[in-house]
Amino acid sequence: MSRKRISSPEELEALGSRVLSRREPDRPVITVCTGTACQAYGSLEVYRRFVDEVKRQGLQGAVVEAKATGCHGFCEQGPVVVIFPQEICYVKVKPEDAPEIVSATVKGRQVIERLLYEDPVTGRRIAKASDIPFYHHQVRVVFGDNQYIDPKEIDDYIALGGYSALSKALSRMTPELVLEEIKRSRLRGRGGGGFPTGVKWETTRSASRGSKYVVVNCDEGDPGAYMDRSIMEGNPHAVLEGLIIGAYAIGADEGIVYVRQEYPIAYENTMLAIEHAQEYGLLGKDILGLGFNFHVVAHRGAGAFVSGESTALMSAIEGKVGEPRMKYIHTAVSGIKGRPTCLNNVETWANVPVIINRGAEWFSSIGTEGSKGSKIFSLVGKVNNTGLVEVPMGMTLRKLIYDIGGGIPKEKRFKAVQTGGPSGGVIPEQYLDTPIDFEELNKLGSMMGSGGMVVMDEDTCMVDTARYFVGFCCEESCGQCIPCREGLRTLREILTDICEGRGEEGDIEAIQDIASVMEDASLCALGSTAANPVLTTLKYFKDEYEAHIKEKRCPAHACKALTAYYIDPVKCSACMICANNCPTEAIHGEKNMVHWIEREKCIKCNTCFEVCPPRFSAVMRISGEPLPPPPAPGTRVVREKKR
Amino acid sequence: MTMVRGTASKGLTRVSRAVKKAVGRYENDPDMLIQVLLDLQSVFGWLSREVLSEVSQQLDVPITRVYHIASYYRAFSLVPRGKHIVKVCMGTACQVRGAPQLLNVISVTLGMKPGETSEDMRFTLETVNCLGCCAMGPVVAVDGEYHSKPSTSDLKRLFGTGRRGKE
Numbered sequence: 001m002s003r004k005r006i007s008s009p010e011e012l013e014a015l016g017s018r019v020l021s022r023r024e025p026d027r028p029v030i031t032v033c034t035g036t037a038c039q040a041y042g043s044l045e046v047y048r049r050f051v052d053e054v055k056r057q058g059l060q061g062a063v064v065e066a067k068a069t070g071c072h073g074f075c076e077q078g079p080v081v082v083i084f085p086q087e088i089c090y091v092k093v094k095p096e097d098a099p100e101i102v103s104a105t106v107k108g109r110q111v112i113e114r115l116l117y118e119d120p121v122t123g124r125r126i127a128k129a130s131d132i133p134f135y136h137h138q139v140r141v142v143f144g145d146n147q148y149i150d151p152k153e154i155d156d157y158i159a160l161g162g163y164s165a166l167s168k169a170l171s172r173m174t175p176e177l178v179l180e181e182i183k184r185s186r187l188r189g190r191g192g193g194g195f196p197t198g199v200k201w202e203t204t205r206s207a208s209r210g211s212k213y214v215v216v217n218c219d220e221g222d223p224g225a226y227m228d229r230s231i232m233e234g235n236p237h238a239v240l241e242g243l244i245i246g247a248y249a250i251g252a253d254e255g256i257v258y259v260r261q262e263y264p265i266a267y268e269n270t271m272l273a274i275e276h277a278q279e280y281g282l283l284g285k286d287i288l289g290l291g292f293n294f295h296v297v298a299h300r301g302a303g304a305f306v307s308g309e310s311t312a313l314m315s316a317i318e319g320k321v322g323e324p325r326m327k328y329i330h331t332a333v334s335g336i337k338g339r340p341t342c343l344n345n346v347e348t349w350a351n352v353p354v355i356i357n358r359g360a361e362w363f364s365s366i367g368t369e370g371s372k373g374s375k376i377f378s379l380v381g382k383v384n385n386t387g388l389v390e391v392p393m394g395m396t397l398r399k400l401i402y403d404i405g406g407g408i409p410k411e412k413r414f415k416a417v418q419t420g421g422p423s424g425g426v427i428p429e430q431y432l433d434t435p436i437d438f439e440e441l442n443k444l445g446s447m448m449g450s451g452g453m454v455v456m457d458e459d460t461c462m463v464d465t466a467r468y469f470v471g472f473c474c475e476e477s478c479g480q481c482i483p484c485r486e487g488l489r490t491l492r493e494i495l496t497d498i499c500e501g502r503g504e505e506g507d508i509e510a511i512q513d514i515a516s517v518m519e520d521a522s523l524c525a526l527g528s529t530a531a532n533p534v535l536t537t538l539k540y541f542k543d544e545y546e547a548h549i550k551e552k553r554c555p556a557h558a559c560k561a562l563t564a565y566y567i568d569p570v571k572c573s574a575c576m577i578c579a580n581n582c583p584t585e586a587i588h589g590e591k592n593m594v595h596w597i598e599r600e601k602c603i604k605c606n607t608c609f610e611v612c613p614p615r616f617s618a619v620m621r622i623s624g625e626p627l628p629p630p631p632a633p634g635t636r637v638v639r640e641k642k643r
Numbered sequence: 644m645t646m647v648r649g650t651a652s653k654g655l656t657r658v659s660r661a662v663k664k665a666v667g668r669y670e671n672d673p674d675m676l677i678q679v680l681l682d683l684q685s686v687f688g689w690l691s692r693e694v695l696s697e698v699s700q701q702l703d704v705p706i707t708r709v710y711h712i713a714s715y716y717r718a719f720s721l722v723p724r725g726k727h728i729v730k731v732c733m734g735t736a737c738q739v740r741g742a743p744q745l746l747n748v749i750s751v752t753l754g755m756k757p758g759e760t761s762e763d764m765r766f767t768l769e770t771v772n773c774l775g776c777c778a779m780g781p782v783v784a785v786d787g788e789y790h791s792k793p794s795t796s797d798l799k800r801l802f803g804t805g806r807r808g809k810e
Contacts, residue, residue: 037776040789075778224735226775261681261718263775302677303717305772319676321715378777380736386778418735454735468738472772583748583795603751605744607795 003154003279007289009167012158019159026085028064028106030054031147032093033080035071035230036265042095043079044068049098050081057102064106070146070234073388074134077117082129082147089129090115120384120406134385137404139366141374142350143227143390146234151269154276157237163282165353169245170290173356178249179205182352184360186372191217191308191345192423192449193525194371194438200342203332205250207340212252214243215336215343218259218266219313221305222421223472225452227376227388228346232259232266235350236273240296242352244283247294250342255296256317261303270298305422305476306526310335310343312478323478324524345450347376367393371437371448379405381454382412391436398432401455412457415556416540420449422469422476423529425536426462445536447529461558462541463548467495469533473526484527487518491534500561503549508538553624560604563623567608569594569631570638571618578608578619592637596630661686662697673704676712680719689720725760725767729753729802730784734773737780745781745793746770752798766802 006012032038032047050066072080077091083105090101090112097115104110116125117132126132129147149156157163169178183198204212216239220228232239243255257274259267274296277283285293299317306312307322314336316322335341351373355363364372371393377400380386384406391400397417401407408414416426425446427434434440438448456465474488491514494507515531522528538545547553554562567578567587572594579587579595586602589595595618597608612619665682669675679702683694690713699706713719731746750756753766760767774782779791785801793801 036774037778040776040779040782040791075776078778220775221772223733223738223773224777226773226777229775262771262773300678300681302681302712302719304715316677317674319674319678319712321711378736380777380780381739386736421735452735454739456739460739465739468735476772581795583751583798603747605748605751606741607744607748611794 003276005279005281007281007286009171009288009290012163012167012288015155016158016161016164019155023159024062027062029084030064030066030101030106031069031082031084032066033070033072033074033078033082033147034068035075035078035234036226037075038071038078038080041078041092043093045095046079046081046093046098049095050102053098053102056099057107059102059106064102067150069149070151071230071388072147073143073230073390074132074385075388076384076386084148087128087130089117089127089132091117133406134387134389134404137395137399138390139374139392140390141354141366142238142347143231143376143388145238146230149235151234151236152272154237154273154280157235161357162237162353163241165356166241166244166282167288169248169356170288170292175205175249175251178245178356181360182249182355185355185363186360187348187351187355187363188371188438189345190347190351190375190450192222192420192447194448197344197348200332200344201246201250203330204252204340204342207333211254211339212250213336213339213341214247214250214252214255215313215317215341216243216255216257216346216349217308217310217313217343218257218263218270218346219301219308220260220263220346220450221308221476222450222452224380224418224454225378225421225450227378227451229263229266230388231346231350231376232257232263233269236266236269237277238350238353239346240273240277240283242349243296244287244294245352245356246342246344246349248292252342253294255294256336257296257298258301258313258317259298260301267298267300274298304478305472306478306524309524309526311524313343314341321478323480324526326523347451368435368437368440370439375436375448375451377451377453379453379455381418382408382457382460383455384409393437394435396433396435397427400436400453401432405455408455408457412459415456415458415460416462418446418454418456418465418533419452420447420532421452422473423447423525423532424449424452425532426456426465426540427536428540445532445539447532459556459558461499461554461556462537462544463495463554464499464556464558466534466537467492467499470495470530473530477526477530481521481523481527483518483521484523484530487514487522487527488530490514491531495534498545498548499554499559501548501552501559503545503552505549507549508542508545511538547624551624555623557621557623559623563604563621564599564627565597565602565604565606565608566620566622566627567595567597568618568620569596569635571616572637573616573618573639574637575613575616577611577613581607581611583607594631594635594637599627658691658693659697659701662694662701666698666701671702673702676702676704676709677716680709680713684719689723691723723760723764725764727766727786728784729766729768730771730774731757731769732772732774732776732780732782732784733770734775734777734780736773736777737782740780740792742781745783748795749783749798749802752795752802 047068081090081093187197188194307316309324312322312324376390418426470491474492479485557563584601586598609619665679699709757770
């Protein structure tokens with residue numbers, strides 16, 4: 001499809017109206033989430049079936065449209081399908097459901113009960129997406145448009161008012177006014193640092209004359225966080241629009257979108273978005289006929305966590321090894337190729353058009369005193385409704401985890417929530433009523449970070465969690481500075497020893513010593529914050545460390561070396577399920593004979609514990625005490641007599 | 644290496660052609676070294692000595708710098724990889740949902756450690772930091788196809804008869 005260049009704000013508005021007029025408001029639209037998780041659950045096939053089905057039932061063209069959109073956020077229930085205008089939400093949809101949905105819901109306007117989301121608390125089935133508790137408590141300022149937009153179709157974005165903020169900024173605001181608006185909104189960086197965006201822009205703007213860069217950081221390396229991916233995949237034009245507005249305010253003429261290569265769909269959609277925006281004249285020379293020139297290219301990162309650090313990322317863009325450097329001179333003054341460079345996270349850029357359109361007052365009316373607006377979190381781990389959620393700053397962790405997240409699965413006990421990724425920390429139950437706010441989370445020893453929120457339950461070992469994060473940073477440390485390189489290596493050694501039953505008196509003090517040197521003397525933020533997961537777990541769960549060191553016991557039964565598996569001969573019903581699922585054939589048993597585990601063969605993979613039916617619960621995990629002997633050969637199962 | 648040398652005369656032209664194409668895509672700009680290597684990694688599945696020295700020549704970048712980059716970033720492999728790439732996600736969300744146990748089981752099922760390639764070149768087992776589909780955790784991706792919480796028998800099917808059936 002050819003796109004005619006738009007050469008004035010009026011033409012953009014006219015295009016928006018034209019797109020809208022082609023779409024009747026009452027026309028049914030079937031949107032299928034094709035975010036990464038839903039795709040993994042087979043949503044592309046679901047989408048194809050809808051396209052076929054719409055054709056087969058003679059509804060194609062102007063009557064009904066099937067649309068593949070970006071991530072809706074409710075990943076736990078994928079593939080998610082929403083039918084507009086009624087906004088009926090079907091979850092876990094299979095390709096074979098498509099014919100019925102088209103005939104019953106789209107044509108017959110009837111709701112198919114069995115495909116609706118069932119509230120696990122009330123057991124009620126909910127038809128409308130916005131009535132589902134998961135969505136109901138959210139404020140979707142940035143993420144909301146994802147469910148209406150085909151990310152490969154720029155007209156979809158324009159129809160929703162896309163690029164109107166750019167048009168407003170370029171035609172009715174000076175760069176100074178745009179900068180002032182962003183400063184007044186008190187938007188803070190969403191990538192982790194929380195630095196005031198407006199201040200960063202101003203420093204870059206006033207750095208020097210001549211050519212400047214603006215950069216989108218989509219090198220989302222934080223394990224357990226994927227909101228940047230979902231925005232970049234699902235609504236790339238929102239990020240581009242923010243970037244162009246930023247470039248105008250800062251006086252930059254070149255932009256770079258840096259996407260990690262592990263996100264192929266995000267890269268593809270970014271490339272496509274750039275191409276389409278260029279065709280429309282929203283990028284390139286004389287944007288919207290208003291005299292502003294700005295070019296954007298996309299780069300792929302080659303997989304290094306530390307390359308997400310701003311100075312390292314800029315080295316990577318220059319084709320060098322992505323290692324951080326000291327920031328005596330800020331990148332805002334001397335960044336890529338020595339030119340002033342303003343780097344912001346994906347989510348930060350995506351907030352910009354909203355602020356320009358709705359105003360700084362509106363934006364800063366959301367949130368807390370120090371943290372304005374909304375924030376997208378990836379709520380993952382041991383929580384019922386895993387997914388991406390956007391909430392106003394200031395919401396309590398409890399509300400986020402219980403009202404939106406639906407609490408902890410299998411009636412297990414909540415233990416902690418880990419925020420801020422490898423630089424953050426764990427927050428225990430007694431602080432669940434803390435409002436989500438940059439400063440409040442820092443006070444607890446954790447941080448906002450980019451928005452990873454990993455919920456942990458009673459089965460998660462806190463020492464092992466600390467070891468996991470330290471191990472992660474150890475692998476990802478670039479190795480330039482000694483405190484980070486050697487500190488992490490030693491920390492990993494000590495923590496591994498503790499997890500494997502070789503912990504000694506004095507280990508805790510040694511950890512604290514190393515951590516404080518790393519914090520003071522590391523070159524970049526990776527090293528100076530890498531000990532946070534250790535320090536917070538120590539602060540809130542010292543008893544678990546002591547149990548490992550003194551009693552050689554893992555209270556969560558997670559550390560393999562300290563845990564053994566045992567089948568209770570009294571409870572075992574000889575159902576063979578554990579034996580059939582054991583990957584190493586370590587479980588012996590036959591019909592009516594009590595099963596037992598051969599310790600030499602057992603790799604402690606937890607499979608038997610998980611598959612043993614809850615009504616028997618015969619598999620036990622034992623830590624810190626001797627293992628009972630296996631039953632005598634040929635012990636028969638004791639069964640209760642049927643009444 | 645012997646394998647590569649054996650097909651040198653035929654392979655060299657293919658290598659230099661592929662490098663030329665990749666380098667040309669970025670207008671011979673040495674700053675685009677990482678992008679060039681990424682393209683070549685996806686063409687060949689790994690970066691051989693021939694590929695790297697060809698890049699060094701065509702892009703006019705010292706071979707040491709090419710090696711520095713190729714050995715620094717995770718996306719590049721300096722050894723040939725198996726036909727099927729098995730990636731076990733070790734992200735935090737998968738971690739708390741039992742990724743280490745899953746890796747353990749997969750390791751036992753395939754009979755190899757993470758980072759290894761099987762002798763018959765059928766499988767390479769790798770760990771990744773996060774696949775970004777945390778709701779499905781623990782996740783294993785086989786040739787880009789994601790599998791959520793696979794059971795022991797799912798895995799056996801995936802790596803054993805299931806795979807062979809596909810070939």
